[in-house]
Amino acid sequence: MNRASHRHRLGNTAAVVTALLSVAAALTAGHLVAALTEPRASPHVAVGNVAIDLAPRPVKELAIDLFGTSDKLALLVGMGLVIVLLATAGGLASRRTPLPGSVLITGFGVLGLVAAASRVGPDPLALTAPLAATLAGLGVFGWLHRTAPSVPPDSEAARTEPRRHAEEDGTTGLVGTTSGRRRFLVSGASVALASGAAGTAGQLLGDARGVSRSRKAVELPRPEVEAPPIPEGADFARSGAPSFITPNSEFYRIDTALRVPRVPTSEWRLRVHGMVEREIELTFDELTSRRLLAKPITMTCVSNPVGGSYVSTAEFLGVPVRDLLAEAGVRDGAEQVLSTSVDRFTAGTPIEALTDPDRDALLAVGMNGEPLPVEHGFPVRMVTPGLYGYVSATKWLTDLEVTTWDNRPYWAKRGWALRAPVKTQSRIDRPTGFEKIPAGRITVAGVAWAQHTGVERVEVRVDEGSWRRAELSEPVNKDTWRMWRIDLDLPPGGHTVESRATDRSGYTQTAKRAPTVPDGATGWHSVFFTAR
Template sequence: MTRWTAALVGLLGVAAALVAGHLVAALVGPPASPLLAVGSTAIDLTPAWLKDFAVRTFGTYDKLVLLLGMAVVLAAAAVAAGLLSRRSALPGTVLAVVLGLLGVAAVLYRPDLGQLGVLAPVASLVVGVVVFRSLHARAPEDGGRRAFLAIAGASVVAGLAGQLLGRRVDVEASRRAVGDLTPARPAPAVPAGADFAAEGTPSFITPTRDFYRVDVALSVPRVRAEDWVLRVHGLVDRELNLRYEDLRRRDLVERTVTMTCVSNEVGGPYISTANFVGVPLRDVLLEAGVRPGADQLFSTSVDGWTAGSPVDVVLEEDRGALIALGMNGEPLPLEHGFPARLVVPGLYGYVSATKWVTDLELTTFAARRGYWLDRGWAQRAPIKTMSRIDSPKGLATVSGPVVVTGVAWAQPTGVAKVEVRADGGPWRTARLADEVSGSTWRMWRVELDLAPGGHTVEVRATDRSGFTQPQARVAPVPDGATGWHSIFFTVS
């Protein structure tokens, strides 16, 4: 074979293997698709520092970058196997077997896949070997053009069929059928002076499309509301199994909550605010009856992800923890946890915000460890008092006088004061926007009369307990970043 023909044989063999696995996974469970299973396992096994780098560098596109990177690696391996197989089909056969076994191992590792899930990577292994060896045998006959075209066409058809079958669970229709989630106790109206959006801060309520998303789900779970059940068990007096309609029939409450990701660097973007509608988590737990000794609420997502929230926190009457069903006036979007998720104000998301939640176990921290605890993060994760400069942007050139604006947060205590200083000079107290609650961020602004030239501006916040944000920079691991945010800009 020519080099081009050999490379094409390798590529088509791997493509056929992946498509076959994807098609079978559509029947036994979409997450069993070998590419997704291996990718999800890679995420689980990736060191925390590398995950932080991916989130910091690629933001919400980190999963797309992972999939593209895997595709490039697979394509390179396929081409290499094809080139090494110009005289013998053995190297390509070995690659097909190795990839198939890797998929089997990944599926068996996944906590959310049953035994039938292995059928998908087994199909990949068998089809990969058969297609590669068949193309390798036929390639010398007129370049194997007819066989190439047949395999390429079949792969496209099978890939489309896999996509369609994988979406046969019509979650979008289920979400639309939920209709309005009208709270019996609406959240207080957000005052008009709650932000300085016209001067560079975010709007007080984050539009749903802009709400940050940081999770480890390579593919968004697809669960219909009518199929969803929440189990509450463990150290309780009575086990509960609550369906979606069971929760919806209760008196729903609406709460305005600012959520923060522990991966947020100083000055980072992973903080957003929304109106969440749902059922008070405290009421559900008291209904189950929390037994003495239970210090952890261990929550599990439908895809097997886990988190542990301190029981004493979620049971606080004024904390406002929710089993949320809605967000910003509509049912939860799929990527934000439909049908239901947890929202616990004042705790970083990795211990408080389980999306697609399906299981709540009252247990102890000694007995169960959540997903991120085994990866170097802290057990308890109260949100730290922080602030950020939003305008001007770093390295910008502006004209004077300069209006500096930003946000501060200290959930659930609340922000009492924000101070700003330029070039290491005296601190100036900023004007605060109207406060909504201690569980939400607070916008601020200050006007500075600065001479032409370059300037460095720093900000710090003080919460209502009197604690002032420390200057020393600390990385997010293990329990959240600290430090004063600063920017440099030029006054023209």
């Protein structure tokens, strides 16, 4: 082994630190450039979105079951761990030569390019982000690899020299001259600071597209059709049921967006096209100048299990979709409206649901008296009463194409049903599972929903006894949930309470358990608790 090769042999710690800092530099550089060009092209986000798209259906279901609304955070954390492990392996493989690490970074770059192209399309400007990430990673890796202190040759000196250096500076693996170690530490610290600054700047620039200011500047017009006041008896919150209106901060969120799209109203456009007599293009101001109506609507996610929490109610303000479709002129043979979000998610809504004069499907711009929260689709989203969200509630809406079912939307390609009316369901909110409560008279309370049909009654039974009819809250409209409650006298011991709802069509919620796939879960909700 010659002297030149000795100078290029890194210790384990130096090799791993070099690789990790290089990957950090690559990701933050890509994130910064993406904030200046196309946020969806940020390498970490683009690869994560592709992972979501390509994940098999059982994996998606498992992620939602395990992590709920934190499934995207879990994915990001998991990706981070994989990146750290691969970078560590690449660094260790690069102790003698930077080639393995350079190949790994280049592979990451190619993956980022492919992912960005699949999400954004062949936009040269958008592809600058993964390119910048690759160049930054390679540049930093080569620089730090040259700067890193080397270890002595494999000899008696190699076995004693590292120990001597470690005793001098209190480190392990960062061996070499004192000035060499100091130079590497300064270089590494510089890369870490620059990466932190780039990542922070990218985040701030992404937010600085004016979305927060744009949302604050929106003055919602007064609706031409106002929602009737909600009666006092619509809410059984004091009995343990949820409040009738769900606060925006508590409204469930389920979507495929790894990074929430941020579109200011000045950049928003909507195109209505396809099987129509005339295409329509609207700005946000043009949309909000149209006839608006306000209405409380309960929304439910198809991923909601029996007794689950993915159901919420808000008063939405928006333009009826049927008004736009009537203006565009729907041609014969049209079967669905394929709605597309700015992040290219698609949903297919049956044309009859959107043109039904008795069903107020909306292009919503407001939610509970304020502009839509960014996480819930600002500036415009769809809300269609009576249908699960995956076929009817596209957020960050930008395109409506009138078409046939041959044009398959996102979830239909993954085995979910094309038509997905919300199923009649009920949930027990009080008592909670395995709760210990005083014996004697107790109040059992919950909520039931049968959107666009309406809840007629709710029945409760304890320990498989006879069904008893619960008290229902005052109805608001057939597109919203209803609260229920019942007082029961129970002796000490363990008890199981079950509930079932009957809608206004006469259909009673089935006891048969079915999973969420392909069109929503079924079954009676039951809760076991102890009276003592």
